[in-house]
Amino acid sequence: MSAGTLTKKDFASDQEVRWCPGCGDYAILSSVQSVFPELGIPRENFVVVSGIGCAARFPYYMNTFGFHSIHGRAPAVATGVKVANPDLSVWIATGDGDALSIGGNHIIHLMRRNVDVKVMLFNNRIYGLTKGQYSPTSEIGKRTKSTPFGSVDRPFNPISVAIGSGATFVSRSVDVYAAHLKEVLTAAAHHRGTAFIEIFQNCNIFNDGAWEPYREKELRDDNLLHLRHGQPLVFGKSADKGIRLKGPFEPEVVALGSGVSESDLLVHDVRGPLPYAFMLAQMEAPAFPVPVGVYRDVEAPIFDAAMRDQVAEVTAKKGPGDLRALLYGGETWEVR
Amino acid sequence: MSAGTLTKKDFASDQEVRWCPGCGDYAILSSVQSVFPELGIPRENFVVVSGIGCAARFPYYMNTFGFHSIHGRAPAVATGVKVANPDLSVWIATGDGDALSIGGNHIIHLMRRNVDVKVMLFNNRIYGLTKGQYSPTSEIGKRTKSTPFGSVDRPFNPISVAIGSGATFVSRSVDVYAAHLKEVLTAAAHHRGTAFIEIFQNCNIFNDGAWEPYREKELRDDNLLHLRHGQPLVFGKSADKGIRLKGPFEPEVVALGSGVSESDLLVHDVRGPLPYAFMLAQMEAPAFPVPVGVYRDVEAPIFDAAMRDQVAEVTAKKGPGDLRALLYGGETWEVR
Amino acid sequence: MDTLASAPKAKEPVETLSRVVIRFAGDSGDGMQLTGTQFTATAAAVGNDLATFPDYPAEIRAPAGTLPGVSGFQINFSSEDIFTPGDAPDVLVAMNPAALRANIKDLRPGGILVVNTDAFRETDLAKAGYAKNPLEDGSLSGFRLYQVEITRLTRAALKETGLPQRIQDRCKNFFALGMMYYLYHRSMDVSVRWIQHKFAKKPELVQANTLALKGGYAYCEAAEIFPVTYEVPPAHLLPGLYRNISGNQALALGLVAAAQKSGLPLFLGSYPITPASDILHELSQYKNFGVYTFQAEDEIAAIGAALGASFAGSIGLTTTSGPGMALKMEFIGLAIMVELPLVIVDIQRGGPSTGLPTKTEQADLLQAIFGRPSEAPCIVIAARSASDCFEAAYEAVRLSITHMTPVILLSDGSIANGAEPWRLPKIEELAPVDARFRTEREGFLPYARDPRTLARSWAVPGTPGLEHRIGGIEKSDGTGAISYEPANHEHMVRLRAEKVARVAQDIPPSQVDGDPDGLLVVGWGSTYGAITGAVRRARAEGLRVAHLHLRHLSPLPADVGPILARYGRILVPEMNMGQLAMILRARFLRETTSLNKIQGQPFKESEILEGIRASASGGGR
Amino acid sequence: MDTLASAPKAKEPVETLSRVVIRFAGDSGDGMQLTGTQFTATAAAVGNDLATFPDYPAEIRAPAGTLPGVSGFQINFSSEDIFTPGDAPDVLVAMNPAALRANIKDLRPGGILVVNTDAFRETDLAKAGYAKNPLEDGSLSGFRLYQVEITRLTRAALKETGLPQRIQDRCKNFFALGMMYYLYHRSMDVSVRWIQHKFAKKPELVQANTLALKGGYAYCEAAEIFPVTYEVPPAHLLPGLYRNISGNQALALGLVAAAQKSGLPLFLGSYPITPASDILHELSQYKNFGVYTFQAEDEIAAIGAALGASFAGSIGLTTTSGPGMALKMEFIGLAIMVELPLVIVDIQRGGPSTGLPTKTEQADLLQAIFGRPSEAPCIVIAARSASDCFEAAYEAVRLSITHMTPVILLSDGSIANGAEPWRLPKIEELAPVDARFRTEREGFLPYARDPRTLARSWAVPGTPGLEHRIGGIEKSDGTGAISYEPANHEHMVRLRAEKVARVAQDIPPSQVDGDPDGLLVVGWGSTYGAITGAVRRARAEGLRVAHLHLRHLSPLPADVGPILARYGRILVPEMNMGQLAMILRARFLRETTSLNKIQGQPFKESEILEGIRASASGGGR
Ligand SMILES: Cc1ncc(C[n+]2csc(CCOP(=O)(O)OP(=O)(O)O)c2C)c(N)n1
Ligand SMILES: Cc1ncc(C[n+]2csc(CCOP(=O)(O)OP(=O)(O)O)c2C)c(N)n1
């Protein structure tokens, strides 16, 4: 289907969507279906890969090529797809369990290698599909079916994990904050290399309200810090608060006015020093607003491209493989 | 064996050591055997767990309890051991492939959970046991048996991965730098929670010289930055260079004297802000000396202790389990 | 139970039946599982024998009113012995068109069909994919159809509560339950008590649900909609104290019981997966029994931690289902090599791959026995019913500790979720579970063996003087020192095989139920109920047939060969393509007839009876 | 080859032998693998048939001079057909006491034993665990012992080079090689040329190694140490162009050849593991053949990426050994469900668990066939010799693409590392490997099937109009839409089984080598050589015996049943506890006798001959 004429509807598959009514996944689906037609990519060149989980049902609802694989392993499958055909735009839809529990190793290696694949991590801080066990992003003390007396392990910070693994594009958005999510998805699509997108997603059945301060229209402006490249770190409903350094490596929240102006604030730089991005990742409620948008967007060698380049180079140097020469090469002898 | 009277010899097993002559592993073994008797722990309470690899043969040579498990999975086994018996001092010996390739997920979860286990990662930037393929810590462009035209993927920075995963104790040392290594091992032993120790280790057969600037006595003082809590970041043979911030988050090397004094330098703090530790992790040759010692040492809930505490609390509250009550509880009825 | 005496008498003519199968079906939001459980509790209280089968949708919450959203619960209750949740239901309660459409094909001809007509609006019909209204097109004429405005009647009954309609509508399952209580002469007391207990903190819900329940009952009484009502008298069950239990609950209790008996802590390493997660959920509530539950990052870490805990002297346990099982095989191989106890529970589900996660199957047998690299023999046993999961789990722990080697316990989705009455065991009569810990340092060899079982002793870290190393490389017997010696390897491979084989010497003689010759039906696992029922019916028809049901699959009991030899024909019903049959054929070189059902659904008695008739009359496969 | 004509004539009496087995043994630092390879290259050039078996230590570099550090290389060369690397060596070259100690038990009585006496100092003896010097205690009197000061003589020969002694000493393997060349009338040309090529950039090493080689040769000539020398004439091999090849090399070439023939890129996802790593190493050199090699983070990612590449239209391939195989099973199940091509190569090694990683075994057969959850049938084939790995790999790719389903290819450590002459195939005669790509959007159904093979077509991302979703949940045939329908599941399970079963319709008739009745020896995999040799010898003894060797293990060829039926007795030699035997027994209900060897070492011809004699004479197991 020619890329120019695509619309959102073209990306809706004929499968009935089977998430619970009210699930945040619907909103994400809608945003993705809105963004895809705007990317100038023919529909047949999209591949959506997933593991297992509620989030991982995503490919079924996208009228693209799709692969619902096995739990945690989408990054592996996606790597193979992308290396095999670099023209494809490869997206992963994954959950916090799928990506950070069983699939943790694959995801960090994907980011290390910088495979040109976009990762949408639907973080609902719970195992949805298996009906409500805590996940590696659940807060400590979480009571769930598997932790009736509260969980005792500290959660991962997905942004920290991504940065620690060398991710070249790290971002965060919110399921129902469509305008923002679309912006982030579009930026991810344009990044060359692995793009990591953490999406706060509400599981209204097993972990309802987990992200309330960031989802509710009335609350979110006071609780989210919008990262915009080149702009100071300002937040609040009336843009009256900001972030500045109180000492090396230590951010603080300040009220603007009364002696503090925007020029005192940190200015966001998606190519800034790594410890800066890492500092942003540590900003957590209630002490801080939660940064959303693109934390980091830098260039680095891209695995799939480099792999193909190497094949091309070797082929240019040695000439296209000659099977006869290969088999018959080396020491041979004739028996008559 | 009573802890007080132990000596290094008590920790040498009767197994012949089977690493290649000249391998850096020998030096590490010797340091560990020196440190263990000094920890005040009875010998029978040490357990050394490993996966597979040259490094992973470590337990065979330690006269302690030992478990040579399967590739990449030592953290899982160690977690079970420690939870089952909190009196044990549990150590993992692992390689860069074992810990960061196949075992990457387990190691980051171990650190996230902060299980009270000590991880010695023998980083030789190569797969030794399988005879020389590149590893996730090999530099890009590495030519090995499996990458005859050079590897195309960027390596992990093990310290970054550890910090990104939430490790509470992060450190680095060098195989043959015995005095330093013993110090770091001792600090790790005293930390409560997961202690991560990256050890630069030379594989003289498949990756000889990988760490030369940090191993050779004549070179190392100029190339290593010793991290000492509360001390400024000074380095160099004659302690004439240091690290200061040139802008927020951006370290630079400065020569001391000529207007720059120690008071301009960053002062090391093992409990400093996370972005500071992360900054240290980014310091790489040739622009920077490589930090060794303890990057970070903070307290956080300990998984195994918390798990046992929970069992104790529930038991205190509900009373020790009564099997009869459990089976016969709930709705029952009598058939006569 | 005395409260039952107060069950009011209906005015209609009363028929006495020996067994009835009811299926409650509705949208997953309609509370059908609860309805079924309540009917079950009451049937148990009456003293019926019973068996149940819940059938959940695969989705958490599929779109309301659609086929994938249909949730069902079937109960078979009887005055006689019951072995399965029943074949064709006698009664179907359908709360909406999708529930009707999904279930009507199973209702027996002439069966009772109760529908909630309020849920049959055009949009509802469309969602269920009905072009025409089945209530009107005559397609249901083969059934005794009762059209009841359940929603409206519930609202009427709940008027006085003043609750929002949404809440009122949630009570309509209790209305339907009340109707069934009326139809089968059941007292409402058990359910009323349950409601009071459950909603103790929300009196308005106590009131609402009670009103709905009684409303349904009263409606039948007043409207006299049923021309006949029925009584199902108590069954003659073995005397004892009973409770109703699902397989996963029983399994969890069996594990705890064995751990308690052994005096050791139980360490569960698990990663959630349907239909095994409930065991994790259950066990995580039993912390005061010295039960440690570790939700690991994946199945590999789960079993690895369990093995680590075993090394350190706990009972290592891991629970999973097929896909997770595949991931555990490398560690099971290691456990076999290091000779430590470890219990692996596989609640089988429909496969392959993700397959049919919420459906049942028993197709992991060959994986359990052979699914590891190289020669890695493992003890494999299976549970045969919900309540039997207790004993099977207990046996798994006992065998693993006695023989110092991993044990795989197979259960499956149908018995894991299905429930049945369980005659509670006497705690004192539970078999001993004794670990042989080594503490003596003199003459200690890590791989020294018990001469009878060949089990090594358990030398746990922390024991002074027993420092030693274990691992997956081949080793010399006794010392455990690494050995690459060719002859040693063969010796050790045979020794590990022999160790598992010797388990057979302690297996009690097999029970054969039925005739001493003729056709032998050999089964394992959850087919037990259906085979038992079918064999009894076949014998009642005069066929010469018997039933052998295997708990131990690896090793097989020593008497299986001699037993097979007594029978002329062998029928092997399995919910797979013939896995046990393959084992029997290879081992005993006997022709077998396989009866396979691979539909994510348990066998019906009638299907097995059919197979028996065909086989007994010399029919081929 | 003309250079061979120039092989000088020895002065000693010359005996002509039809076959000779030499084993070179020394410390892993002594270069024994190289020595063996060189002798092999020359034997090949002479036109002998040959087979080799390298035996590496498990350690990278075990301590010098110790038993675990011993490295050996055995070559069997002959003027007749050769099937194995030989049983007991006729000649043992032992470069140190450890090599002597580890190998002497294999040398045939009266065999030639050459030792480097310079390596028999007291410390050397101690390291090898000799209390007394075996050269002096008479324990070697049963052999023709030649004590040669190889180190000293090498140094003498290299004096003029002025190289450091350490470097000089590294050449002593060439000295030993020179001696063997003299003893067997071989020209040194092949090795001289090799040295020149290999050390082209280090002329001092060309000189040194050449001097050592010639020194060894000259020493024998001058010192006349051998009373007799030997000639082994060329064999009557099938005419053609030959090269010497190891199994892993041949396997890699077979994969490349099939990929080239298909015109598709080959994508290897692999994680290093002994003894499979060399395939990764080989293939990573063939980038200009459109070969993509991805060293993944683990075995799961490796196969996952391969399957992803298959989805996108490449030939997905993964290579591993037992422990890694266990980790791939979940993904193989998925591949079976999504019906994509995928080749999984398992180079079997000694197990279970880490086991004996550098040793051989063929015990992953049952894992390959049954080691997945649920009913997940897979094509399984095996290679039978080093050179056959080419054809087997080619066949694996061809089957996988033709039938759109995964294929497991089994090889093992002995043939992976062992080498033999390979008669090069004619490129034009290679079977076609044709993928059925779908491009037509009209009427496209992802799971529409070829009526004969039941294979679906390959609809790769990037093809306009073919957008579709695949996954591991059960699906309807044709559309591929998710389906939880009971009957559909059974249909699909049977369909997937039937699809694999239909592979049998294209398997050419099995070759049976030997008598038309009597005893049938059935083998698979690397036992081919030993069985072939043993059967020929048995028939020469007058026994009625034949040999059936299976390439296809799942499904079995259709004619196996009829063939078995012709024979009165069946002997199944396997390097496991009887895995193929179990399959045959279950399928054909035929009594079989198993001959098992589980020692990490291949069968010797004589061991199988023994088994044949016992079976043929009616002896039991
Ligand atoms: C190998 C394997 N293990 C476990 C499961 C069961 N399982 C399916 S999804 C899931 C976790 C889902 O959580 P998450 O990834 O956060 O996705 P969500 O459902 O919350 O969107 C689990 C444990 C499985 N399908 N396969
Ligand atoms: C499941 C499995 N996969 C692969 C292997 C093969 N293997 C053994 S060790 C190893 C990597 C060794 O590298 P590293 O961990 O860095 O340790 P080193 O030998 O360098 O000390 C590999 C790939 C294995 N034993 N098991």
Ligand code: SF4
């Ligand atoms: S369980 Fe939670 S995450 Fe899953 S579909 Fe329902 S609401 Fe969404």
Ligand code: SF4
């Ligand atoms: S291969 Fe390398 S890491 Fe392994 S023992 Fe030898 S020198 Fe050490």
Ligand SMILES: [Mg+2]
């Ligand atoms: Mg989730």
Ligand SMILES: [Mg+2]
């Ligand atoms: Mg390494």
